[in-house]
Amino acid sequence: MTSINYSNRFDANFVRMVEEASEQRLSQCYQCGKCTAGCPCTFAYDYPVNQIMRLVQSGQKDTVLNCKAIWLCATCESCTARCPNNIDVARVIDVLRHMARREDRVAISEVKKFWDSFLKSVQTNGRLFETGVLAGYIAKTGRIFTDLDLGPRIAPKGKLSFRPHKVKGQAEIARIFERFNKGVIS
Amino acid sequence: MRIGVFVCHCGSNIEGTVDTAAVARAALGFPEVALATDAMYTCSEPGQDAIVQAIREKGLSGIVVASCSPRMHENTFRRAVERAGLNRYMFEMANIREHVSWIGKDREANTNKATELVRMAVEKLRRNTPLFSNKFDVTKRVLVIGGGVAGIQAALDCAEGGKEVVLVERESSIGGKMAKLDKTFPTVDCSSCILGPKMVDVAQHPNIKLLACTELKSVGGYVGNFQVELRKKATYVDWTKCTGCGQCMEKCPSKKSEDRFNERIGVTTAINIPFPQAIPKKAVIDPASCRHFLKGKCGVCAKVCPTGAIDYEMKEEVLTEQVGAIIAATGYDVFDISKIGEYGAGRYPDVITSLQYERLLSASGPTGGHIKRPSDGAEPKTIVFVQCVGSRDKSLGRPYCSGFCCMYTAKQAILTRDHIPDSQVFVFYMDIRAPGKLYDEFTRRAMEEYGARYIRGRVAMVYPQGSKYIVRGADTLLGTNVEIEADLVVLAAGAEAAAGAPALAEKLRISYDPYGFFVESHPKLRPVETNTAGVYLAGSCQGPKDIPSSVAQGSAAAAKVLALFSKDKLESDPQISRVDIKRCVGCGKCILTCPYGAIKKIDFRGEPKAEVVATVCQGCGICTSTCPQGAAQLAHFTDDQILAEVNALCRF
Incomplete structure (x- = not known):
């Protein structure tokens, strides 16, 4: 694990772009982990869903767009169905895939x-x-x-x-x- | 009239976006304004003194203060003008904080709007007349609705203060939720051992009239003089004869009645005393399962009852009580866990609520204090507790924290390890909320001394596998999902407003929030008062609360009632409606629209006229807008005064 300097490695623009494209408010995620709990693909992920949400909240664009998990997501939408805060998590992941694709950094x-x-x-x-x-x-x-x-x-x-x-x-x-x-x- | 205008800065709250000096300068040009000035804090002692001094030195006869909402300080300033010798109603307030400075950033526009509001206040004040209160008697009796721990405390404190109390309880015994608990946190002392004596005190106190199986039907009147109608449900047992011996329960052949006291874990007899410490300890027949009512024959209880107390013909009664104050202490309901389909409650018998688990732990419960699975009666070895079920969950319309679940779950984890030493206890949590005295230490003890294994994450689903249940959750600290094979799953169901709370609020004319909890007068400074004079709140009906807070509120509400009853006479609000008999055509429309029944029809020289009953009128003003003749006029808000304000605003 590398330490993160939030003063210069928080990409607020990335957070805003993900929020706009997904039409979801990322600040609503309180990290309960119910998405991860029900996700059938966690076993194959490098980052579980709740950590992807946290990485996006934290403006960690490079880590999240380079990760494998967003490509292994099966879009079963269990996360979306169960989120207590009504966040469409699967849609956020979808937006991340599109962004990674556009920036030509596809981990898988x-x-x-x-x-x-x-x-x-x-x-x-x-x-x-x-x-x-x-x-x-x-x-x-x-x-x-x-x-x-x-x-x-x-x-x-x-x-x-x-x-x-x-x-x-x-x-x-x-x-x-x-x-x-x-x-x-x- | 000589009017003085004081424009308040409220520190930077108003001055930050309103040029108060400019507002004061503009006010000097308004009719009859003799003095206008701005001040840093008008509500402060020097601020009020300045008003008093100006009235005395400049001979002012009316005051306008442009500052915050009248709900905040109207009374403060009314008292100030009264100190200076004016009538308290020769005062007007222009709200330039909540209505201006806090909602707009444009300084010029805000200054203009503030000026307009001051102009309106001045125009209204010019038409104000001195008003005087009447004094009326106070009925020094209090009605307490709800016999949970908050209501019990409120009733006992009022009774100890020498006032008569009518305590109304919907169920057949007082005790509420606390009576169902086995132990209480953070001391793990026996709940019925500490509540029981208080319940007995209620039963024996000469000042308390306890009415169980009774509900509020209607409330009329006003502070100091409420007329309350109570509906006493048919119990089919004459409680003056019933001794609570319990022989009827032993012999009753119908054993399929819903066991509400045991949270429906089991069934009970159709004639029932809910628990051994019940107060009053009287039997009640549930006609939904009694054979006499269902099949028309049985009568076993009537035969065995040694005092002949059974009365199958009993009817519901309506009682009337006169009281001067009302304390609502109606508590809360447990969230319906079957609403979360993925946890399987309702389908899987071994997925239960914490309150049901509490009944399994209790020696007076259906299992005699032995933890047994509802499905097969086996002793569970792996027990999973899931917190925040129906709390902090926007998708279920329950975004609030229920506050006490973290603590009772820690208590149940400790008790589980005490009851079954070789058990494994897991607790899924999001955050541990333990901000009370000795609370955090208690949750740490569950983990450190009792070995409860806390997992930071929510549970996604519960499904059966053989005789066990797989609980699939997340451990967000590990960053993965986890599975546990559980024998019993206990869901820490959150608190929600009691069913029927909004309907009760409407009867009491108090407000309730979107979740159905009653709204206090001020969230910090008036926590047990409501916006209806003479109606007070205690306990969880105002929002989820643990036992110490409920008891504290019960005492607080009692203190408010005792303070109210310390006066022999109360002053009425003179801002009430009056009917000008010369204009009234006797159409009776106002009688139909008045929500308080405060207008009656009278005969005036052979013609029908309307007349306002001054003590009942609440000054809502509906009659004034209904009256086609303008005969009904609300003092301090007459048509002339309101039109003057409109004209001040629409000058061009």
Whole structure:
């Protein structure tokens, strides 16, 4: 643990940005730990949820944006459902992921690559094309054998077709992505 | 009229954002103002002396003080002008602190607004007339509502002070929550051993009239002269004959009555005396489970009762009492733990409230003082206490701290280790709040001497696994989540306002906060008074309180009542309504709208007219705005006075 000098390492601007983007008041967190208590992913985290909230409250931008936990969060929203102060904790984590992504500091690049290939699939087909997502993910990460064991179980369900099913309204889908890329939705 | 205007700086509270000297200069231009000045602290002794001196030396006949809210110092200044020989109602106050300086930062705008408010006050004062109080008798009897420890203390202190007390209790015995406790913190002394003698004193005191199974129906009148209607519920047992021998309970065949005294942990007989130390020790039949009422035949209790006290035909009665003061001591309710679904209370029998656990610890409880799980009667070895259940929780609408849970949880942890030495005790807490005398030492003792294992974090969920319960919580100091296999889970349920508290407040015409707790007159300086004269508060009805604080408030409320009763006559407020009989057309609208029933219809030379009963009128002014003829006028707030203020404000 390094000691923190609050006089020069409190990033008030970061706190304000997270509050604005998440529409949550971080000062309402009184660190009871109920989010951590119910979080199913704590075992894999480098920082438990309540400590992430504390790091954001304390303006520790680098630590929080470089941490792994925000990428391992499954967005199950147990934290949000149980917070006694009605803070949407999952939304705060989501905002942190977006910020980390924009600043190009993703602690677990595989997660980002999976998301990228997922979104690429949606952009191209208007819906999820599982085989394509998998191919894209493997191509980006080189993890050839990942989830290979799932193949025999999902193939009979018709989840591994080799041709994508496109939806109607490709133009509308394209417009959504266009708006996103212009930054209307951030 | 010669008017003097004093503009107060209130230190920097007003002067910080209002140019008080400019307000005073402007006031000199207002009609009939003979003197206007600013002062640092008008309410201070030299400030008041300056007013008195100005009245005497300049021959002033009316005073305006521009300072804080009249709720703060109106009385202070009224007394000052009275000292100088003026009538106390020849005084007006302009609130330029709460209404101006505290709410705006623009000095110029604030100065203008303050000037306008002073102009209004001056215009009103020009139309003021001297008013005089009437004197009236005081009924030196007090009604205490609620027979918990706060009400008991208040009743005993009033009775010891030589005043007659009517103590009303909703349940069949006094004692309240304290009677249900096994031990009390921080001394771990037996609760019924210290409360019992006080309860007996109540029963035996010649000045106390105890009415159990009785509720307040209505309140009329005013300070010194309340008429109170009380509803005495049907107990189906003639208490003048019942000796409390308990033979009826032994023989009663219906054993499925809700056991309210034991916090519904078990069931009890349909005819019941709630606990051995009950005061009055009298039986009551619960018609919801009595076979005689359900099936029309049984009558076992009537047969076994040696004094023939059973009366199945008994009806509810309404009693009337005359009292001069009322003390509300109605206590609190325990938060309904089943509202937190993830803790499983209501579904899992071994997830209970602390008050239920208290009944398991008590020798007079359903388990005879042996800790047994409600589900299978087994002795639990691992007991998990969860604090702040229904406290400090905005998502449940309970953002306040209940104050005493940290302490009773530490006490229960200690008692658990005493009862079952090989048990493991865990306590989930957020912060330990132990700010009383010997309190923090007590919680430390639970950890250091009794080995209670305190875990800093909240619990997310409780779920059954086999015969045990998995408690999943966080240890925020370790920075991870933790699981405990528990045999029994005790939730430290917070305090909430008693059900029906708002309805009672409305009967008593006192205020209550958004949570239903009664509001005191001033949070620091008038803690047991309400804004209704003659109505006082004691104990947890005002907010969660532990036993020492409740007892202190009971005594404090009694002191207030005794001070009130030390006067033989009280002075009425002359700011009441009057009906000008020449203008009144006898339409009777004011009679319908008056919330106090203070207006009656009279016959005046064969024509119907309205007349205000001066002693009942509270001066609310509703009749004056109802009256189509302007016949009803509220003294000190007449239509002329209010219009003069409006005109002063809307000059352009």
